[in-house]
Amino acid sequence: MSFDGMFTHVMVNELNQNLRGGRIAKIQQPFANELILTVRSNRKNQQLLLSAHPSYARVQITDQPFANPAKPSTFVMSLRKYITSAIVQDFKQLNNDRIVIIDLSAKNELGDIHEYTLITEIMSRHSNIFLVNKENGKIIDLVKRVSPENNSFRGLLPGDDYKLPPAQNKINPFEQNDESLSDLTASDLRSKYEGIGLDTSAELEAFLNDGNTLSDFINLYQNNLHPNSANSNSKHKLGFFPIAFTNTTQEVKSFATLSELLDNYYLDKARVDRIEQQTKSITRRLDIILKKDKSKIKKLNKQLDQTKIMSKYNLYGELLTTYMSKVKRGSSTITLTNYYNNEDVKIKLNPEYSPSENAQHYYKKYRKLQNSIPHINEQLEITTNEVNYLESVLASLDYVDIEDVDGIVDELIDSGYIKKRRKNARKKRKKHIGEDFRSTNGIDITVGKNNLENDQLTMKLSQKNHYWFHVKDIPGSHVILKTSDPDEQSITEAATIAAYYSKARESSKVPVDYVQIRNIRKPNGAKPGFVIFEGQKTILVDPDRQMVADLKK
Known part of the structure; x- marks a missing residue:
């Protein structure tokens, strides 16, 4: 389901149960549309995520780590000025709409208490976060500023009066429990009641058709929360739900809290989206190169197919040379007997050439095709290796974390695919190579997060008797199991990690090759991350996210 008004409720x-009465200790804006408030409540720090993302807008408590940007945004500076150390008085929802209002009280430099509201509007691409002076209703600042010419309904700049979005004039289902609704369709329910999304309306329609009432449905939301991820019965599309939608979904997993549910659901979606935002120009360039390379491979294969007829040209040259006396100058064709199989062969001739010149013409075509084969094969190998390499780089963006993007950029710079950063760019700290895990039986496992790290781990940092894992014939990370005598469980766990950190992350029964590093070598001039090996074994595993998380050091 979407983050509709029912889920917001x-x-x-x-949020009130966990954060009301807490104090804002830290304010960060790790990404353009997302705000993190660290709230000290119930003797512990909790992260409140306010997101105005066009696809993943939401409000929740999150346990995910976020890096603090080196330079705070203007919005963060405004928030720090006015609401650092503010007390969270209350969380409120506007009717049953997707608008969350946080009432705050904070002291200024003189010790005077002032009231503010932090408002998150969840409206797809129009989502926004506002800091409003509660005393005069003025917008102090907002995460997305919009000029008046682009928004005639209300001001969306600092200093404007805060005005609510256009009202929908629908009924709040939590305030009016209409009992006679069994004849309403899902579309009717969405039109009549505020804050009911597609999935909720489909479940409510089925729920009412079973003889239940809207009061019964509201009671489930009030007293029988069951945060879960589930697949739609009709589309098998994974979604998140605050209660069990027993009529329209099949439960996949349940969670202790709504925030834990959202952390799990958005973990990969939000990460991939952030990486896409940071690497748009890079992926666009790599896609262009890939398109050219794949077109080149098609042309090279076509040229290689043409070389299959070179033996025919050689035969024509031989026959014309052998039967030279039968060839008349000015003829356009001649039929000669192939002395290898006694079959007649019809040969085209150039009337302007002599018999000898026609024979040499076919020999020349034969030699040209013959000489082109090594060059075509060389170009095919070079271009195919480049395609495999670029696809591995693009695939890695599907499973690396946001902090690993710089390593991939450095790899592309070293490989000459993108230009070097300017000299005055901020120097990156030297990072630990790979990501570390530990098997259930205590064996260390390390995963490369880009092709440069893969090379470092496999060819330089690991011992020859350690074991190397990689998904079979699919782009993915190199995984090193640091032992010469692995047990069966550690092999399975290392293979599971290799499957998870690969393009096959969303698949099942993924084949993973494993072999001792002594059996691996890197060809001279090969692209980063490319190795060849022999004597490997293969194991089938499922990329289990929870297992990978449990094994992380």
Whole structure:
């Protein structure tokens, strides 16, 4: 389901239970549309995520780590000025709409208490976060500023009066429990009631058709929360739900809280989206190169197919040379007997050439094709290796974390695919190579997060008797199991990690090759991450995210 008004209603209740009365200790904006408030409440720090992302807008408590940008945004500076150390008085929802209002009280430099509201509007691409002076209703600042010519309905700049989005004039289902609704379709329910999304309306329609009432449905939301991820019965599309939608979904996994549910659901989606935002220009360039390379491979294969007829040209030259006396100058064709199989062969001739010149013409075509084969094969190998390499780089963006993007950029710079950064660019700290895990039986496992790290781990940092894992014939990370005598469980766990850090992350029964590093070598001039090996064994595993998380050091 989407983050509709019904989900917003119960999320506001969860936020009040956990954060009301807490103090804002830290304010960060790790990404353009997302704000993290660290709230000290119930003797512990909790991260409140306010997101105005066009696809993943939401409000929740999150356990995910976020890096603090070196330079704070203007919005963060405004928030730090006015609401650092503010007390969270209350979380409220506007009717049953997707608007979350946080009432705050904070002291200024003189010790005077002032009231503010932090408002998150969840409206797809129009989502926004506002800091509003509660005393005069003025916008102090907002995460997305919009000029008046692009928005005639209300001002969306600092200093404007805060005005609510256009009202929908629908009924709040939590305030009016209409009992006679069994004849309403899902579309009717969405039109009549505020904050009911597609999935909720489909479940409510089926729920009412079973003889239940809207009061019964509201009671489930009030008293029987069951945060879960589930597949739609009709589309088998994974979604998140605050209660069990027993009529329209099949549960996949349940969670202790709504925030834990959202962390799990958005973990990969938000990460991939952030990486896409940071690497748009890079992926666009690599896609262009890939398109050219794949077109080149098609042309080379076509040229290679043409070389299959070179033996025919050689035969024509031989026959014309052998039967030279039968060839008349000015003829356009001649039929000669192939003395290898006694079959007649019809040969085209150039009337302007002499018999000898026609024979040499076919010999020349034969030699040209013959000499082209090594060059075509060389170009095919070079271009195919480049395609495999670029696809491995693009695939790695599907499973690396946001902090690993710089390593991939450095790899592309070293490989000459993108230009070097300017000299005055901020120097990166030297990072630990790879990501570390430990098997259940205590054996260390390390994963390369880009092709340069893969090379370092496999060819330089690991011992010859360690074991190397990689998904079979699919782009993925190199995984090193640091032992010469692995047990069966550690092999399975290392293979599972290799499957998870690969393009096959969303698949099942993924084949993973494993072999001792002594059996691996890197050809001279090969692209980063490319190795060849022999004597490997193969194991089938499922890329289990929870297992990978449990094994992380």
